[in-house]
Amino acid sequence: MDRETYDKGLEIRRSVLGAEYVDASINNADDFTRDLQDLVTTYCWGAVWGRPGLDKRTRSFLNLAMISALNRPHELKLHIRGALNNGITRDEIKEVLLQVGIYCGVPASIDSFRVARAVFEEEDAKA
Known part of the structure; x- marks a missing residue:
């Protein structure tokens, strides 16, 4: 995982969906869902939502x-x-x-x- 893209994604995700919701999603992740939270934060929010286009x-x-x-x-x-x-x-x-x-x-x-x-x-x- 690219930490810079993850951090950018986390910032964008929190600004759109609300920090309370996002933090609960991440904090409630378990061994089964943690990779999904990382994937969504990094690629959905960081790599795509974070694009300038x-x-x-x-x-x-x-x-x-x-x-x-x-x-x-x-x-x-x-x-x-x-x-x-x-x-x-x-x-x-x-x-x-x-x-x-x-x-x-x-x-x-x-x-x-x-x-x-x-x-x-x-x-x-x-x-």
């Missing part, structure tokens, strides 16, 4: 669409919070999810809207 906001837009299309609600919930942290508005999230409905199927869009609504309700309860 796209800003975090744009990467969040892409993730929302792809994760919705793949129908991965747990990851979508996490990345909706990340998108909000990266300055994407609720209306922009709605537009992404509508676009998913047209190009990836209405069931994926409906499920994604459910997840987004739950995240918004949780965020509103914190305020």
Whole structure:
């Protein structure tokens, strides 16, 4: 593992997903999942999110669409919070999810809207 890329990935991952979530994921890793946490932090967050070609906001837009299309609600919930942290508005999230409905199927869009609504309700309860 490249320590510099890992450290960059950890910084980006914490800034998008929140330090509390990321630190819990890493600290709760065991012998079975530790390598996965290292892989995700190094390559997903450090090597890809850390590239200069796209800003975090744009990467969040892409993730929302792809994760919705793949129908991965747990990851979508996490990345909706990340998108909000990266300055994407609720209306922009709605537009992404509508676009998913047209190009990836209405069931994926409906499920994604459910997840987004739950995240918004949780965020509103914190305020």
